[in-house]
């Protein structure tokens with residue numbers, strides 16, 4: 001977790017220096033604040049909007065003002081500007097803020113249709129996991145566990161990052177996304193590196209790539 005700073009020219013960013021011009025901006029939210037605010041905002045937008053009386057539509061949108069009010073009840077120091085800083089500086093592009101509404105782009109455990117996302121156009125997509133799990137998935141297909149959607153990566157590198165969080169010896173499943181879409185599986189693109197599907201049946205898993213263990 002990194003501090004959020006502001007560059008007068010390029011706006012909010014995370015880390016020491018502005019990635020665009022190397023200017024060292026003022027800290028507007030320190031790591032600790034980023035973590036607290038991030039956990040709370042993603043909790044509401046992905047998992048429990050109703051716990052804070054926030055109404056969510058079927059595509060996951062909620063009122064930005066309502067979210068900020070909930071945030072301020074929890075953290076007196078927070079404000080709408082800091083929530084925007086969190087959203088716009090997010091390196092994982094977790095959120096989408098449009099007009100007076102905001103939503104999480106992925107990671108939901110609440111039922112959302114996300115019907116306003118474009119289909120993913122990639123011919124292949126990737127899913128990173130561990131060895132045992134990979135063998136199981138080859139038989140049963142990829143299904144969401146704690147989430148509403150299966151999260152697929154647009155590149156091998158991204159799927160490797162995901163897998164390495166959980167295992168030292170990642171296996172990457174390569175998905176025939178083109179054929180899956182042609183045969184009626186809905187796959188949507190939420191940002192440059194993540195696509196979502198309700199399920200990927202085993203027949204669309206094209207091959208398994210075993211990656212070398214990483215030295216620690």
Ligand SMILES: [Zn+2]
Nearest residue numbers: 007010018021
């Ligand atoms: Zn800058």
